[in-house]
Amino acid sequence: MSQPIIQMKSIEKHFGAVIALAGVSVDIYPGECHCLLGDNGAGKSTFIKTMSGVHKPTKGEILFEGQPMNFAVPRDAMNAGIATVHQHLAMIPLMSVSRNFFMGNEPVKKIAGIPFFDHEYANEVTMAEMRKMGINLRGPDQAVGTLSGGERQTVAIARAVHFGAKVLILDEPTSALGVRQTSNVLATIDKVRKQGIAVVFITHNVRHALAVGDRFTVLNRGSTYGTATRGDVTPEELQDLMAGGQELATLEGSLGGTV
Amino acid sequence: MSTSTPSAAGDERIKERSRLRNALVRPELGGICGTVLVFTFFLLTAADSGMFSPTGFLNWGTVSAQFAIIAVGACLLMIAGEFDLSVGSMIGFAGMSIAILGVTFGLPIWLAIVITFVLCTLIGGLSGYIVVKTGLPSFIVTLAFLFILRGFTIFLPQLIERKTIIGGISDAAEGDWLAPLFGGKVLNGLFVWLGDAGLIETFSRGSRQGQPVVDGVPMLVIWALLLIIFGHILLTRTRFGNWIFAAGGDAEAARNSGVPVDRVKILMFMFTAFCATVFATCQVMEFGSAGADRGLLKEFEAIIAVVIGGALLTGGYGSVIGAALGALIFGVVQQGLFFAGVESSLFRVFLGVILLMAVILNTYIRRLITGEK
Ligand SMILES: Nc1ncnc2c1ncn2[C@@H]1O[C@H](COP(=O)(O)OP(=O)(O)OP(=O)(O)O)[C@@H](O)[C@H]1O
Ligand SMILES: [Mg+2]
Numbered sequence: 001m002s003q004p005i006i007q008m009k010s011i012e013k014h015f016g017a018v019i020a021l022a023g024v025s026v027d028i029y030p031g032e033c034h035c036l037l038g039d040n041g042a043g044k045s046t047f048i049k050t051m052s053g054v055h056k057p058t059k060g061e062i063l064f065e066g067q068p069m070n071f072a073v074p075r076d077a078m079n080a081g082i083a084t085v086h087q088h089l090a091m092i093p094l095m096s097v098s099r100n101f102f103m104g105n106e107p108v109k110k111i112a113g114i115p116f117f118d119h120e121y122a123n124e125v126t127m128a129e130m131r132k133m134g135i136n137l138r139g140p141d142q143a144v145g146t147l148s149g150g151e152r153q154t155v156a157i158a159r160a161v162h163f164g165a166k167v168l169i170l171d172e173p174t175s176a177l178g179v180r181q182t183s184n185v186l187a188t189i190d191k192v193r194k195q196g197i198a199v200v201f202i203t204h205n206v207r208h209a210l211a212v213g214d215r216f217t218v219l220n221r222g223s224t225y226g227t228a229t230r231g232d233v234t235p236e237e238l239q240d241l242m243a244g245g246q247e248l249a250t251l252e253g254s255l256g257g258t259v
Numbered sequence: 260m261s262t263s264t265p266s267a268a269g270d271e272r273i274k275e276r277s278r279l280r281n282a283l284v285r286p287e288l289g290g291i292c293g294t295v296l297v298f299t300f301f302l303l304t305a306a307d308s309g310m311f312s313p314t315g316f317l318n319w320g321t322v323s324a325q326f327a328i329i330a331v332g333a334c335l336l337m338i339a340g341e342f343d344l345s346v347g348s349m350i351g352f353a354g355m356s357i358a359i360l361g362v363t364f365g366l367p368i369w370l371a372i373v374i375t376f377v378l379c380t381l382i383g384g385l386s387g388y389i390v391v392k393t394g395l396p397s398f399i400v401t402l403a404f405l406f407i408l409r410g411f412t413i414f415l416p417q418l419i420e421r422k423t424i425i426g427g428i429s430d431a432a433e434g435d436w437l438a439p440l441f442g443g444k445v446l447n448g449l450f451v452w453l454g455d456a457g458l459i460e461t462f463s464r465g466s467r468q469g470q471p472v473v474d475g476v477p478m479l480v481i482w483a484l485l486l487i488i489f490g491h492i493l494l495t496r497t498r499f500g501n502w503i504f505a506a507g508g509d510a511e512a513a514r515n516s517g518v519p520v521d522r523v524k525i526l527m528f529m530f531t532a533f534c535a536t537v538f539a540t541c542q543v544m545e546f547g548s549a550g551a552d553r554g555l556l557k558e559f560e561a562i563i564a565v566v567i568g569g570a571l572l573t574g575g576y577g578s579v580i581g582a583a584l585g586a587l588i589f590g591v592v593q594q595g596l597f598f599a600g601v602e603s604s605l606f607r608v609f610l611g612v613i614l615l616m617a618v619i620l621n622t623y624i625r626r627l628i629t630g631e632k
Contacts, residue, residue, distance in 0.1 A: 054515055075517035090515040092508035094575040094629045095501075103505050104517030106498035116496045146630030 003066060005030045005166060005198050006051060011060035013046050020046040022222040023060070028167065033189055033199040035209040037242045038219035044202045045087050047219065048169050051200070052084040053077035075104065083164030085156045087171040087202075093145030097137055098126040100144050101159050129158040134184045149176040157185055161192060168192055169200045174208060186212050206239045218242060284628060286569035286577060289621035290584030293567060293613055297588050301595040310598035313459045313473040323590025324483035325538060326564050327583050331483075331490040332534030333561035334582035338494065339527040340507030340574030341390060341397035343383075345404035346535045346561055350554025351412040353379045353539035358425035358549035359415060361432070368428070369437035376536050382408070383532025387525035397528075405558070413551040429547035441482070441537070442544025444475030479541040483583075486534060490579040503527065507574030563610075564589050567617040569624070576625060588613060 004027040013021040021043045028034050036044050049055045050062065053071030062069050064080060071077045077084075084090075091100050102122045108115035123140035130137050133154045144152055153176050160168055170189070174182045189199050189212045203209050209216060216233065218225040218241040225241055233241075301310060309315045329346055336343055353375050361371035386404050390397045416425055432438035454461040454471030462468050494500040505513035506523045514520050535554070543549050564585030570577025592613065596606050 052515075073517070073519070074515055075519070078517045084515070086515055088512070090509075090512040092505055092512055092575065094508045094571070095504050099501055099504065103501060103513065106501050108498055115498070117498050117501060119496075143629040146628075 002030060004028055004063075005065055007061075007063040008047075008051065009061040009063070011047065011050055011057045011062070013043075013050060013055060014058045019222055021050075021057075024219065024222070024224045026217050026224070026227065028198045028200060030166070030198050031193055031196045032214040033193050033201055033212045035213035035216045036200060036202045036219065037204075037206075037209060037216060037238070039221075039243065041221075042219040043222045044219055045171055048084065048171055048200060048202065049086075051077070051167075052082055052169055054086075078104065078163065081165035082167040082169065083160040083162075084169040085153075085160045085171060085173050089152060089156045091144050091152055091156055094143060096141045096143055097130070097147070097155055098122045098140035100155060101126045101129070101162075105163055125162070126158075129162055130155065133158050133188070134181055150178055150181055153177060154181055154185075157188070161188055164192070164197060167198045167200065171202045172204065173201075174203065174205065182208070204242070206235055206242065209238070210235055284624055286621070286625065286628070287581040287584060288569070288624050289617035290568045290578075290581040290588070292620060293588045293617045294584050294591075297591050297595070297613070301591065301599065305595055305599035308598040308600070310595060313471075315598065317473050317477075319590050319594035320480060321477055321590075322594050323587045324477075324480040325541075326560060326586035326589045327483040328479070328486055328538045328541075329531075329534050329557055329561040330564040330568070330582040330586045331486045331579055332531035333558075334565045334568065334570055334577055334579050335490055335494060335503060336527045336531045337562070337565050337570050337572070338507050338574060338577040339503045339524050340510065341387075341524055341527065342401060342562070343386070343528060343531045344398065344401040344558045345386065345408055346531065347554040347557035347559075348405045348408035348412065349379060349382070349532055349535040350539045350542070350557055351549075351551060352382075352408040353536040354543045354549035354553050355412045355416060355425070355551065357540060357543050358428055359419060362425055362427045363419055365431075368432045368435040372437050372441070372540055375540070376533065379532045379536040380529045383529045383535075384525055387528030390528070391521040391524050412553075416549075416551060423551040424548055426548035428543055428549065432544060438544055439478070441478055441540040443478050445478065445481060447475040450474055477541075477545075479545070482537050482541065483586075486537070487579060487583045494579055499523070504575055507576075509575070560589065563614055566621075567614060569617075569621045571625065576629065585617075588617075 006028040008024065008026045008028075010023040010025055011021055012019070012023050024043070024047055026034070036047065038044050046055065050057045053074040053076050056072075069080070071080070074084075092103070095103070098119070099122075107118040107121050109118035109121070110116070126140045127137060135151055135154050144155065147155070153173060157170065157173050160170065168189075174185055177185060186208060189201060193199050193212070193214075199212075201209070201213065213230060215227050215229050216238060217227045218238075228238070310319070329350075333343065333346065356375040356378060357368070357371045360366045360374055361368045366374075382404070386397075386400055389395070390400045393400075413423060416423055432442065450459065450471040450473050453459045460472045462470055462472060494503060502513070502518045502520075502523045505516070505518045506520045510520045535557075538557075539554065542553065565577065565582045566572065567585035567588060568578060568581025568583070570582065589610070592609055593606055596603060596609065
């Protein structure tokens, strides 16, 4: 394989007394879909936040395209081509869809040398990107607060896909989506991966992970069980790893294998 | 089978909305209705009192402009998610600073004005910095500055001059190049022409015989208009405007999306202080003196104008045009009751009623627009 685009080396993150990450190492390659799996509170969101410049790791090193990277603010990561859909979406309900879509990345048009927000362009792109994801908006000026949970999630994903030039990080992007929108998202992941973009995909759904994942890293209580390549693990093994234990096996029996 | 995906143009779940409705459902609606209501009221009750003569116009126009200058700053700051309760004290402080520097220390007035602007904007920046770095509510931090600044405004002139009012600014400002930018009047020629053409009244006797009763538009009004236009364009037409909305809507989400939230908030505190200083400078130039009690309660008047204008107290939503209408309502009601010969204490009653009605209407509109619960 080629050079990894992001190398995370023994990343540790402490929040006061809480050790959220206790030394996690993962390499992300261009053109792969890297699934991050793990139980609630395992540290997945914290891990990707160190990647997208939201948190500074307490210890450890991050290399971006071979160079040590020091993203002080999310903006730096964004400028480097890393776009993130956070679990809590980072959308502002009071603002319109297109204002949200371009938040922090506003397109400008110079009139008499003064840069103005190019609303026309922003509205057009927003509508087009949303249509691609299978959502029809009333208009680009509709407030995000009037959208359903899944529609909001779709806006966040469309935004990240639009801006993720090199790396696309998705933190549980399908948790609120309907069947059609979910398959849209999975298809989009597949599409951008083929364009050579690295995708980091967090999910609690083994089937979604298996549908698009090339490699799987399982986190458990702040450390990693290691990374498995597609074909090396069975869905059952993966599910056991994700749950971090055996009790699931008994549960699964009583639920008729629906988990 | 024809399970066509609905096109954006014709989604059957989206009701056609009339143009009128779209035009009405906007943050300024409360302010617009209030303005119409107030003007109708005074046209009916005070039309023959001279309220709508050129001098009358100038009278309430100037008062409204005063409110508007501080409302623009308060509006942008409120949309960015913060309050500034020190606006009134800042007005007193800035005026006193100009007087002490220009009169007591004898600096040229332009230098006194420039130093005061720099000083006050930095103080605004400092309160913003404290709010952003400590995470304390701006309500508390600026309340502290309300007392600190007012305290200095009373203490310093007593220490230096043994009085609480410093006069003599008009003399000191004589021939200054910067002072007329705040205390002067423009368009004098236009009014003379209007007077000669018989379109507005002229003095019929006295030393100013033949001159128009209104001899120009005060710079205060020009400042208000410039600040309103600047604020409106900044908010709605620039990327910084988007950051203001984002910072007030949800600071955490904005940060995660790469918006420099802290910088935006600090700059808005500085802008609010700048507006307060403009107000103070105009006032000092008009009165020719600075007093320790100037600007009292102005912070609330600014906030009320902003809220009448449709802004959300918790940030992330609002309109500069709305705030300007709020200021207009304020000015017209305050001066209009005087023209109508109504007891001035009723000003408060009337204002309270308007405030309540505008805010109820605004809340309803905002829910329609934003889907807020
Ligand atoms: N800002 C914070 N301050 C303190 N503790 C935190 C903070 N953020 C995360 N934690 C803690 O770190 C641990 C890992 O949290 P994280 O959000 O990364 O889990 P997760 O794997 O994303 O879980 P989920 O699947 O529920 O989203 C949790 O125990 C959490 O309480
Ligand atoms: Mg998470």
